[in-house]
Amino acid sequence: MKKLFPKKQRPNKKLLLAGAGHAHIGLLRRLARKRLDTLQEVEVSVITEHPQTIYSGMLPGWMASHYKRSEISIDIAALCRRAGVTLIQRPIIAVDADTQTVITVKNAKDAKDERFDYELLSLNTGADTDMTWLNTDGLVNEDLIDKDLADKNLKNTVIPVRPIFNFVEQWQQILKQAEQVSDYKVAVVGAGAAATELVMAAQFALQQINPSHQAYLVCGEQLLSGFDAGFRSRVIKQLQRRNIEIIYERAKGLAGGKLATSKQTLAADATIAATGVMGSAWAAQTNLETVDKGFIAVNDKQQSTSHDNVFAVGDVASRVDREMAHSGVHAVFGGKVEADNLLAYLVGDKLKSYRPKNRTLYLLACGDKYAIGSWGNFSAQGCWIWYLKRYIDKRFVNAK
Ligand SMILES: Cc1cc2nc3c(=O)[nH]c(=O)nc-3n(C[C@H](O)[C@H](O)[C@H](O)COP(=O)(O)OP(=O)(O)OC[C@H]3O[C@@H](n4cnc5c(N)ncnc54)[C@H](O)[C@@H]3O)c2cc1C
Structure with a gap:
C-alpha cells in the first residue's frame, strides 16, 4: 500500500x-x-x-x-x-x-x-442504480434514463431509484399521470428487497387512485436470492395477495412504452429500476x-x-x-x-477493523401497513412488524 x-x-x-x-x-x-x-x-x-x-x-x-x-x-x-x-x-x-x-x-x-x-x-x-442491463438496439442507454426532469415522457424512460432525490420527483410525475387515465401500468425491474418493497408500495399507491391500475415485477430468474427460503416464500405470498404479477424474465430494454424481456414485450406507462448498485x-x-x-x-x-x-x-x-x-x-x-x-x-493512533455481524435484521414493508421481518433463518410478518419498522426508521431519522 x-x-x-x-x-x-x-x-x-x-x-x-x-x-x-x-x-x-x-x-x-x-x-x-x-x-x-x-x-x-x-x-x-x-x-x-x-x-x-x-x-x-x-x-x-x-x-x-x-x-x-x-x-x-x-x-x-x-x-x-x-x-x-x-x-x-x-x-x-x-x-x-x-x-x-x-x-x-x-x-x-x-x-x-x-x-x-x-x-x-x-x-x-x-x-448509482446499476443500469448496465438496459440495452436496446439503436438506442444508447443514456437516452433511456431520464436525467432531465423537464422530460415528462415517462413512457420512454427508465427511472432509476438512485439518485433518490431524482426518483422522488419522478414518482410524483407518475402519480399525476396515473390520475389522468384508467388502466395505468408501472413495471418495477429488480430482484432484491428494494425492488419488492417498491413494487408493493407502487401497487398500493396506484390502486388508491384507480383499482384497475397495476404494478408488476420483472425479476429475472430468481427473486431475493441470498435471503432465507422462508422469508422469500413469505414475500412471494404477499406479492400474490396484492395481485402483483411476478415475471421471472430478464428485462432488456424499453421502447415506445413497451418493456422488452428475454421472451416478450410488456406494456409499461412507467418503468422503475431497482437493479442493484454500481x-x-x-x-x-x-x-x-x-x-x-x-x-x-x-x-x-x-x-x-x-x-x-x-x-x-x-x-x-x-x-x-x-x-x-x-x-x-x-x-x-x-x-x-x-x-x-x-x-x-x-x-496517528491504531486503526480498527469493521467486522460486520453474521446476522442483520431486515424489515420489508408490503405497501399497506404490513411488513415481513427476517433475522438469520427466522422470519415473521404482520402489522406489528410494520410498526416496529416505523419505530426504528423514525428513531434513525429523528435522532439528535
Ligand atoms: C427502496 C430502498 C429501501 C432500502 N431499504 C433498506 C433497508 O431497509 N435496510 C438496509 O440496510 N438497506 C436498505 N436499502 C439500501 C440502502 O439504501 C443503501 O445501502 C444506503 O442508503 C447506503 O447508504 P450510504 O450512506 O452509502 O449512501 P446514501 O444513503 O445513498 O447517501 C449518499 C449521500 O451522498 C450524496 N451524494 C451522492 N452523490 C453525490 C455527489 N456526486 N456529490 C455530492 N454528494 C453526493 C447524496 O445526496 C446523499 O446525501 C434500501 C434501498 C432502497 C432503494
Whole structure:
C-alpha cells in the first residue's frame, strides 16, 4: 500500500466529508452533541449535493403516502450548523487523490469547476442504480434514463431509484399521470428487497387512485436470492395477495412504452429500476483504486487501498478482504468504525477493523401497513412488524 504520509508528518488541518450518507450523518450528530478534542485544530467541511438526505428505508412508506416528505428527510444544513461544520452544497464530479483535491461544479448545468483540497478525505456518497442491463438496439442507454426532469415522457424512460432525490420527483410525475387515465401500468425491474418493497408500495399507491391500475415485477430468474427460503416464500405470498404479477424474465430494454424481456414485450406507462448498485458517476473520474463496477476499493479499516489518507464507507465502497453487501446497515455500523478511524488517523493512533455481524435484521414493508421481518433463518410478518419498522426508521431519522 502506498504510504503518502509517514506517521510523524501526517497533516491534520482539513478533513473533508464527501456526501451526506448514513455514516456522515452519524459523525455529524456526534459532533453536534460534543465537539471532539481531536478536531480542535481541524477544519471540517461537508460537500454534498442537496441540503437534505432522503432516508431510503422510508421511501416505500412515502410512496404509499404513510409519510410526508419532511418525515423521511434529514436536514443536513441544520445538522452542519449544530455540529459547527461548513456545508458546501455542490455535486462532486471527480476526486484527484494524488493532488488531494475534490472537484465539484456549482450545479449540474454549470461547466465551471471548483476545487476543494484536503488532508484527510472521507467518502460517503452512496452509489448509482446499476443500469448496465438496459440495452436496446439503436438506442444508447443514456437516452433511456431520464436525467432531465423537464422530460415528462415517462413512457420512454427508465427511472432509476438512485439518485433518490431524482426518483422522488419522478414518482410524483407518475402519480399525476396515473390520475389522468384508467388502466395505468408501472413495471418495477429488480430482484432484491428494494425492488419488492417498491413494487408493493407502487401497487398500493396506484390502486388508491384507480383499482384497475397495476404494478408488476420483472425479476429475472430468481427473486431475493441470498435471503432465507422462508422469508422469500413469505414475500412471494404477499406479492400474490396484492395481485402483483411476478415475471421471472430478464428485462432488456424499453421502447415506445413497451418493456422488452428475454421472451416478450410488456406494456409499461412507467418503468422503475431497482437493479442493484454500481459506482457513482464521479468514481469514473478518480485515481483512487476502484473494483467491480466502479466502487472505491477499501481494506478492513474502510481505508482506500491506494491512498491511505482517504476512507470510504457505505455503498460507495467495496471491501477487498471479504464479500459484503451494499446496504444501509453496513453504512451505519461501518460508518461508526470509519469515523473512529478518521479521528485515530489524525493523531496517528491504531486503526480498527469493521467486522460486520453474521446476522442483520431486515424489515420489508408490503405497501399497506404490513411488513415481513427476517433475522438469520427466522422470519415473521404482520402489522406489528410494520410498526416496529416505523419505530426504528423514525428513531434513525429523528435522532439528535
Ligand atoms: C427502496 C430502498 C429501501 C432500502 N431499504 C433498506 C433497508 O431497509 N435496510 C438496509 O440496510 N438497506 C436498505 N436499502 C439500501 C440502502 O439504501 C443503501 O445501502 C444506503 O442508503 C447506503 O447508504 P450510504 O450512506 O452509502 O449512501 P446514501 O444513503 O445513498 O447517501 C449518499 C449521500 O451522498 C450524496 N451524494 C451522492 N452523490 C453525490 C455527489 N456526486 N456529490 C455530492 N454528494 C453526493 C447524496 O445526496 C446523499 O446525501 C434500501 C434501498 C432502497 C432503494
